[in-house]
Amino acid sequence: MANSHNEDDLLPLSGIQHFAFCERQWGLIHVESQWVENLPTAEGRLLHKRVDDPYFTESRGDVKTVRSVPLLSKALGLYGVADVVEIHRCPPRDKRGLTHSNPNDDSGIRYNIVEYKRGSPKADDRDAVQLCAQAICLEEMLGITLDYGYMYYGETKHRHQVDFDDTLRERVKILAEKMHLLYSHGITPPAIKGKQCKNCSMVGVCLPKLGRGSKKAEMYMAELLEEMNRE
16 A cells, blocks of 8 residues: 555545445445435444443453544545454463563554444445454554454344455455545446345435446436436
């Protein structure tokens, strides 16, 4: 990630999940500043409200839990908040592979990043993309490497491990670059009707029936204006 964004150009990290799910949904929310809440989004907001306590820290044994950790990546051009970061102190090992307990040796510190969602694991990668973007932010801030993180789903009440492999990292990079390109030009992608529209809270303002496959945003706007003039 050779490119570096200025802090004034940073976009909300939470938007990358919207973008991975539906580029138009992202545009409506982040380019046009529109938002419509439904039951799933309300439940998700309440779940995060319980998690998002910026003053909460908890230590249990060798694990310290920190909530609402600020995140920033100039490489991705994103900023946001991690629901939970766990700091594990693992016994360091000497050259022979034996553990020792030197309190001044930080080589045994390991970080886990955890994102909370109200529902269940998704068939697509939108949640994994968001978590990986958070991990890249934390890596950049702390100079560390994270191999995996966890999604916690309210319906299953279990953690699901997400591996931050090269394929997922590259997808995050590509999505972030495209978000910046569209945002800088003020473009909301055109409507493309699909299965994802069924439970989308934005369907009323999105008007997916006016979409025409992969037509450009300019053509979509022209069709929309014509439709408005006929009404």
